[in-house]
Amino acid sequence: MALTLMEGNEAIARGAVAAGCRFFAGYPITPATTILNHMLAMLPPLGGVCIQGEDEIASIGLCLGASMAGMKVLTATSGPGISLYSEQISFAVGSEIPIVIVDIQRLGPSTGSATRGADGDVNFLRWGNSGGMPVIVLAPADVADCYTLTVHAFNLAEQYRCPVFVASNKEIAMTRETVELEHLNAPPIIERTPAAIRPHLPFQTAAGEQVPGFLPIGGQTLVRQTSSTHGPDGYITTEPSEIARMLDRMKQKVEGAVERFSFVEHVPAEGADTLILAYGVTARAAGAAARMLVRQGRPVSLLVLKTLWPVPEAAIRRAVGDVKRVVVVEMNLGQYVHEIERVLPGRVVSFCGRMDGKLIAPETILEAVTHG
Amino acid sequence: MDSLLNEARPPVFCPGCSHERITHTLDKAFRQMGLTGERICMVSDIGCSGLFDTFFHTHALHGLHGRALTYAAGLKLARPELTVVVTMGDGGQGIGGAHLLAACRRNLNLTLLVLNNFNFGMTGGQYSATTPPGAAVGSGFLNQLERPLDVCEVAKAAGAPYGVRCSAYRNDLPDVIQRAIEFKGFAVVDIWGICPGRFSKRNRLTPKAIEESVGRLAPAEGLIAANQRREFGEHYRELAAAQRAVPPPLAVTPRFAPVSAVRQEVLLLGSAGQRILTAGELLCLAGLYAGLKATQKNDYDITVLRGPSISELVLSPEAIGYTGMSQPTVVVALGPEGVARRRKIFETLTAASVVIQAAGVEIPAGAARIHRVDFKAQGFKPQDWALASLGVLAKLNVVIRPEMLEAALAARLKGEVLSGALDTVRRVAPGDWAAA
Numbered sequence: 001m002a003l004t005l006m007e008g009n010e011a012i013a014r015g016a017v018a019a020g021c022r023f024f025a026g027y028p029i030t031p032a033t034t035i036l037n038h039m040l041a042m043l044p045p046l047g048g049v050c051i052q053g054e055d056e057i058a059s060i061g062l063c064l065g066a067s068m069a070g071m072k073v074l075t076a077t078s079g080p081g082i083s084l085y086s087e088q089i090s091f092a093v094g095s096e097i098p099i100v101i102v103d104i105q106r107l108g109p110s111t112g113s114a115t116r117g118a119d120g121d122v123n124f125l126r127w128g129n130s131g132g133m134p135v136i137v138l139a140p141a142d143v144a145d146c147y148t149l150t151v152h153a154f155n156l157a158e159q160y161r162c163p164v165f166v167a168s169n170k171e172i173a174m175t176r177e178t179v180e181l182e183h184l185n186a187p188p189i190i191e192r193t194p195a196a197i198r199p200h201l202p203f204q205t206a207a208g209e210q211v212p213g214f215l216p217i218g219g220q221t222l223v224r225q226t227s228s229t230h231g232p233d234g235y236i237t238t239e240p241s242e243i244a245r246m247l248d249r250m251k252q253k254v255e256g257a258v259e260r261f262s263f264v265e266h267v268p269a270e271g272a273d274t275l276i277l278a279y280g281v282t283a284r285a286a287g288a289a290a291r292m293l294v295r296q297g298r299p300v301s302l303l304v305l306k307t308l309w310p311v312p313e314a315a316i317r318r319a320v321g322d323v324k325r326v327v328v329v330e331m332n333l334g335q336y337v338h339e340i341e342r343v344l345p346g347r348v349v350s351f352c353g354r355m356d357g358k359l360i361a362p363e364t365i366l367e368a369v370t371h372g
Numbered sequence: 373m374d375s376l377l378n379e380a381r382p383p384v385f386c387p388g389c390s391h392e393r394i395t396h397t398l399d400k401a402f403r404q405m406g407l408t409g410e411r412i413c414m415v416s417d418i419g420c421s422g423l424f425d426t427f428f429h430t431h432a433l434h435g436l437h438g439r440a441l442t443y444a445a446g447l448k449l450a451r452p453e454l455t456v457v458v459t460m461g462d463g464g465q466g467i468g469g470a471h472l473l474a475a476c477r478r479n480l481n482l483t484l485l486v487l488n489n490f491n492f493g494m495t496g497g498q499y500s501a502t503t504p505p506g507a508a509v510g511s512g513f514l515n516q517l518e519r520p521l522d523v524c525e526v527a528k529a530a531g532a533p534y535g536v537r538c539s540a541y542r543n544d545l546p547d548v549i550q551r552a553i554e555f556k557g558f559a560v561v562d563i564w565g566i567c568p569g570r571f572s573k574r575n576r577l578t579p580k581a582i583e584e585s586v587g588r589l590a591p592a593e594g595l596i597a598a599n600q601r602r603e604f605g606e607h608y609r610e611l612a613a614a615q616r617a618v619p620p621p622l623a624v625t626p627r628f629a630p631v632s633a634v635r636q637e638v639l640l641l642g643s644a645g646q647r648i649l650t651a652g653e654l655l656c657l658a659g660l661y662a663g664l665k666a667t668q669k670n671d672y673d674i675t676v677l678r679g680p681s682i683s684e685l686v687l688s689p690e691a692i693g694y695t696g697m698s699q700p701t702v703v704v705a706l707g708p709e710g711v712a713r714r715r716k717i718f719e720t721l722t723a724a725s726v727v728i729q730a731a732g733v734e735i736p737a738g739a740a741r742i743h744r745v746d747f748k749a750q751g752f753k754p755q756d757w758a759l760a761s762l763g764v765l766a767k768l769n770v771v772i773r774p775e776m777l778e779a780a781l782a783a784r785l786k787g788e789v790l791s792g793a794l795d796t797v798r799r800v801a802p803g804d805w806a807a808a
Contacts, residue, residue, distance in 0.1 A: 001625070001626060001663070002623035002624065002625055003623065003624045003625075003626065003660040003663075003665075004621045004622060004623050004624070005622070005624075005653065005656050005657060005660060005666060005668070006621060010621075014621075023446070023449070023450060025446070030674070041615075041618045042618050043612075044611075044612030044613075044615040045612070045615045045616060045617040045618070046617075047612070047613075049449050049450070049608070049612075051445075051449070053442070053474075054470050054471065054473070054474035055470055057439060057442065057470075057471075058439075058441075058442040058445075058470070058471055058474060060442075061435070061436075061439045061441075061442025061443050061445075061446065061471075062442055062443075062445050062446035062449070063446060064435070064442075064443055064446060065415075065433065065442065065443035065444060065445060065446025065447040065448075065449075065450070066446035066447065066449060066450040067446075068433060068443070068446075068447065069446070069447050069450035069451045069454075070450070071450050073446075087436050087439075088436065088439070091435055091436055114674060115671070115672070115673075115674065171669070171695065174669075174670065175667055175668065175669045175670075175695055176653065176656060176666075176667065176668040177665070177666065177667040177668070177692065177695070178656075178660060178664075178665045178666050178667075178692075181621065181623065216451075217413050217431045217432075217433060217447060217451070217454075218410075218413065218431060218447070218450075218451035218453075218454045219410070220410055221410070222409055222410060222429065222430065222431055222432075223431050223432075224425070224431075224432045224433075224434075225432065225433045225434065225435075226425075226432070226433075226434040226435075227434060227435045227436055228434065234432075235381070235426060236426075281695070284692075284693040284694055284695065285693060285694045285696075287693045288693035288694045291693075358696075359694065359695065359696045361694060361696060361698065362693070362694050362698075363698070
């Protein structure tokens, strides 16, 4: 047993490098800056590139250029930076550019509190692109998750050619904790699939596939990339049926695949009539509360979501089973709870939240379950 | 060399647009240079200049308004061998001004062609960053209020090593563009042209008038002597190759028995500059040497050497869920700012909790057992009080033991710093329990 003390941001940087990321661009912002610091220490000696952009818009733009050249790319910021990323995120969504974007959430709105945690961006990440197309959002609960989910995020970005968010929180990012590095459960590395069809059309999918094969800009075959509404050839189209096919495919490739990356932890309790549902750092207090309740003779089940978007609906329904009541705990004023209400019509769904820079304590959750 | 123009997609500009002329000129420059399409990437953004990527048989990346230089930089850093040509209008130059400045300062080997026609053609002729105040444009009187920006002067001031200001009607424009592409560094070509669809409908502008206007300004004809320096990409790769690989993270193999079999919480309250966070990390490492799980959650202001510095530490033989403080085993009060920020916790403490109180630091009343240590009288400087307080805990066998702490110090520190730290934790006198 070898124990290492590590903060979440370092684990994200190490996970990215392990996943094959060799390009990082970012702009300093608390509490995400230490990812930039770690990538700057790690990438250059590996022959990789780490750049501090002139602003957030440039940082993600640098990443999109490098991704189109064939590199695995990462950027990291906090809520104010996600705001500035927004138009480039839309570009990555609509033009199928693989990228992993880390959001170390801090207390908002706006510049808010740089050194206070919150999970206030979870709906923003989902809905912060023009066009409202689906995105993938993974949420770590601890430092080990930061490593593992970052590797998953790269695999998903490469596999589905889309932006993938890691929605962390100051409370994980800048909190050091014990990890056993040799026991971290990282999946095998997945690379983007090279396009096989000739002549090459940059957005043409092979029969039965929903993700176009990739060729890099700068290779022997000419590649076109565009932020405008395009057909399979990468040129602007105004043909409604072609537009509809393209956008349906982009929606379906992500939403239709969520069962393959529905990362959840379900801790059922025998005879439980209530399930606590949580994500992020709050899931840890929720786990502590569930254990306290079981010890008090009041069995309560626990469901921790590590895939937030697309909503892992089937996994949620399976875990909830015939439980009568679901208590959704979030470090915000009520966001994801509305997805749970949508997924579980007719079920009692109650909310326990807090957004003042303080962690939600196990006792608060216990109280919400018992008397809420 | 064959033309790189895309025969299937001929230019679609308004009749008389200088952009069309520049399209053919750029193709001529490519042919003169003997470049084939796969060696070039055209990067463009929004507006009429954003149509350029479709006219060429080259790699192409068309993105958001004003952001073309950001993608171009990423492409060039990833593929240094690629010839990257960026087209941008005066509109894109305005909205992406920060990126132009950064590109000039960075000096990556890119070529920027500013297709400057003094207005937003595509959206109805609104004023841009280069519209003269006397022009009649689609923005009412607004352009009368702002001074137009000289792209070359700005580029020069921002450090661009190469800048050309010229007319789209200049006869040797293919050579001008070729020289800019061949320049090893960031090259800006500000090409003044006519927008017949919008601008010249209401403003008399001829090729001759453009030549005269350009001629009245200080010449910008290429190399800017004062800004010559190394190209960014090559320089980056040289410096990057000299960086040393990061050592693997410290991995601790436990070798001591823990003090307690239950969760222990320690709250360090001090002032910035007291090395509170380092002491917190050392306490966690000490726990790791006893096979414990640990978490360290810090709280401090963004200012350095001013304000509170707080570290919340949990050591436990079991996985740690909640990382906050519920019932601290120990509160260490070393500085008034930290104590002030966590005042409320003192009244929740019971007799099961210990407070290590540095002499001279006031603490609110509570039920905890107080242990007073006069660090100052023992000759410790305030920046060593946090470390010394770990020595106190170890000597009292509270949360940690001396051998755990010394192993943590040896793992984290080296040389004289280590011997100084060992001296501190060995030398500190643990002080006295305050009378109940």
